[in-house]
Amino acid sequence: MAEEEVKVFRTWSSPFPLRVIWALKLKGVEFDTEYEDLSNKSPLLLQYNPVHKKVPVLLHNGKPICESLVILEYVDETWKQFPLLPQDPHERAKARFWAKFGDDKEKEREEEIPRAMEILQHLEEELKGKKFFGGEKIGLVDLALGWLAYYLGIIEEVIGLKLIDQEKFPLLLQWIQEFSTAPIIQENWPPRDELIAKFDASREAALARGLK
Template sequence: MGEVKVIGASLSSFCCRIEWALKLKGVEYEYIEEDLTNKSPILLQYNPVHKKVPVLVHNGKPVAESLVILEYIDETWQENPLLPKDPLEKSTARFWARFVDEKCILSAWAACRAQEHEKEKAVESAQESLGIIDKLIEGKKFFGGETIGFLDLVVGSLPNWLKFLEELGGIKLVDAEKFPSFHEWSKKFVEIPIIKEKIPMPEDLINYFTTSGLAKTIRDSALANNK
């Protein structure tokens, strides 16, 4: 099916989705690591609008934005389908994927960066979103049923990302007793070989933010806002 390249960043939760999908499909690809502090000409060439990773390049033609790329991969390579064929089920999976990106991830990040007097409310908001995800996976092996699907790949790096935000922000987001189904799913999911070999680990994220100075910037900002 032609040459495939992935322009990504190894610590990006959005980029690992793409590699997982390609591995599930058995698609060979070239991976190009991007330095987001010094964006390369190839990234600017293939994603001149947003200048962000991930970017999939297939036969010289780029596809940007992780959810769009996942659908492109699923439609281009038919093996091991990620999205259900039923239109309603497919639309539902897309809806929840957007919910994860636009609500779960953003609310967790907001809780991490919240001022001290706002943290409790921000954490409650983030946990409300996680409670919805917990209900979605309740009684299921995977979000789509018996095999890894589109929504599993979208949610997949969320547990490690949340652990990182807990450490960075000094907060508690994931409670095994409060979210038992999500907790159980996440433990099993990250042990799947193709997932485990390519997933951002909390300690790596913390190390990157610490050495880059971003962690101190976030904490200093929160302290300044509390004065």
């Protein structure tokens, strides 16, 4: 264990490296952290992720792995404790479907509120009869969608609009509460005030550039 090199390249504010941080911590794997400044990327980050030049990167015994969902699969295959995917192939496929779903959506424009509502409705359905997307325990889908649990509230605060109400999304709200306050998850969120300040600043910059 002590001879094993495990390092995560992250930023303080980006939600996607968190998926990897959570996974490693849930599995009890020790690791080092390298904080990147995306406006001045380190030569190491460019070397390890020459294609996308993004965080997260996981470095394991000298070998880099890129893309948060690919890293989650790798972590789950490499450290077997606290499995993130179910055993049953069809259940695994469903988990991968929802993890990918979360991943695709993050690229769409936040402004499209009706489409966002439709997406949240699908997630609400998926939570029926379950505490987490993974069932009784946190799994890969929870880690993939977990950023919603914290960042959605922050986005709501910054834009001054409630997206998730109790009446329409009771299960999703319950999940946000359960997930965001779960052990390990709770301790690893970025500071809320600083995130709000960052989002406020980029929103103001966007407004100043004439975007809505």
